[in-house]
Amino acid sequence: MATPRRLPPLQSLVFFEAAVRHLSFTAAALELGTSQPAVSQRIGLLEEDLGVPLFKRGHRGVSLTADGLQLFNAVRDSLGSIGEAAAQIRSRRARQVLTVATDFGFAAYWLMPRLAALRALLPNLDVRIVTTQDPFDIRGEPVDIAIAFGAGPWPGCTAVPLFPEIVVPVCSPGFWAAHGLTGQAADLAKLPLLHLESAEPLRWLGWENWFALHGVATTGESHDLTLNNYPLVIQAAIAGQGLALGWTPLVDDLVRNGQLVAAFAQPATTAHGYFLVQPTAQRTPESVQRFRQWIVGECASALLHSPFLDKKGL
Incomplete structure (x- = not known):
C-alpha cells in the first residue's frame, strides 16, 4: 500500500509564496495583513517541517535557496490554479440562472428563435429551459416561471395572458397543390390529419373539436398520424405527411418563410391560451422580473404581426 504524501502546513505555503514574490518578510506581512515576526515564524515552521532552509538571510534581505526555488515553482503554479478555479466559481455564482418551464411547441417554435435577443438584452442571465407536454404544478417544481397552456386559473399562482388560442390548419405547399385544396372545411375531413397526442380531457383544440366548430361531421375515413409532441x-x-393544426404565433415564421401554408382562411379561437405563470408566494428576483417584462412585450409584438391577425380582426 502506497504511503500517502504528507503536505506541509498549507497556510505557511501562502506566507512563503508572498515572501518570495516580495523577497521581503516585511512586505509580505503588509500584503497579508499581519506582522513581520508572524511571517518569519511561519516560514521557520515550514523550513522545520521540510528539514531544509528555504531562504538565505542577509543584512540586505533574503534570497531563495535551491530547495526554496523548487518549492516556490510548485506553490506558485498550485496557488495560481486554485485562484483561477475560485474566480470561475465566483463568476458562475454571480451569474443569474433562470429556469423556465414550457411545452415542446412553445420552446421549439417561439422561445428558441428569440433566445439570442434575450441573451443580448440580459447578458448575465443564464436561461435553463425545461419542457413537458403534460400539465404540472409549478409550485412543486424546481423552476422559476412557466409558460403554460390552458384556460386558468392556476391555484396559488399569478397568471399573465400571453397569447389566446388562435388555430388555423396548415400544410406544406406541396400537400396543398397535390390535393387541390379549395379552402372548404368539409374537404379537409377527407385528408390525412396530423394529431398531437394528449391525455383526456384535451387541453387544446383537437381536430374533432375543430371540425365541430365548423359544422363538419367526421367519418374517420382519413389515414391519420398521431405524434406525441408538437415539433414532430x-x-x-x-414533410407533406398531412394537415396539422397550427397555433399562432408558433407557426407564423414557418408560414412567412413558405414552409407551411394556411389550409383554411378563418382561424378558430377558444378561451384557452398561453399564460406566464408564477407561484404567488414565491419571491420575484430581478432576473424573473426582467424576463417577465421582456416576454410580455415580445408576445404582444408577435401577436400584433401575426399573418393571421387581420383575418380575425383582433
Missing part, C-alpha cells in the same frame, strides 16, 4: 407534428406537416 409540424415536421410531419412540412
Whole structure:
C-alpha cells in the first residue's frame, strides 16, 4: 500500500509564496495583513517541517535557496490554479440562472428563435429551459416561471395572458397543390390529419373539436398520424405527411418563410391560451422580473404581426 504524501502546513505555503514574490518578510506581512515576526515564524515552521532552509538571510534581505526555488515553482503554479478555479466559481455564482418551464411547441417554435435577443438584452442571465407536454404544478417544481397552456386559473399562482388560442390548419405547399385544396372545411375531413397526442380531457383544440366548430361531421375515413409532441407534428406537416393544426404565433415564421401554408382562411379561437405563470408566494428576483417584462412585450409584438391577425380582426 502506497504511503500517502504528507503536505506541509498549507497556510505557511501562502506566507512563503508572498515572501518570495516580495523577497521581503516585511512586505509580505503588509500584503497579508499581519506582522513581520508572524511571517518569519511561519516560514521557520515550514523550513522545520521540510528539514531544509528555504531562504538565505542577509543584512540586505533574503534570497531563495535551491530547495526554496523548487518549492516556490510548485506553490506558485498550485496557488495560481486554485485562484483561477475560485474566480470561475465566483463568476458562475454571480451569474443569474433562470429556469423556465414550457411545452415542446412553445420552446421549439417561439422561445428558441428569440433566445439570442434575450441573451443580448440580459447578458448575465443564464436561461435553463425545461419542457413537458403534460400539465404540472409549478409550485412543486424546481423552476422559476412557466409558460403554460390552458384556460386558468392556476391555484396559488399569478397568471399573465400571453397569447389566446388562435388555430388555423396548415400544410406544406406541396400537400396543398397535390390535393387541390379549395379552402372548404368539409374537404379537409377527407385528408390525412396530423394529431398531437394528449391525455383526456384535451387541453387544446383537437381536430374533432375543430371540425365541430365548423359544422363538419367526421367519418374517420382519413389515414391519420398521431405524434406525441408538437415539433414532430409540424415536421410531419412540412414533410407533406398531412394537415396539422397550427397555433399562432408558433407557426407564423414557418408560414412567412413558405414552409407551411394556411389550409383554411378563418382561424378558430377558444378561451384557452398561453399564460406566464408564477407561484404567488414565491419571491420575484430581478432576473424573473426582467424576463417577465421582456416576454410580455415580445408576445404582444408577435401577436400584433401575426399573418393571421387581420383575418380575425383582433
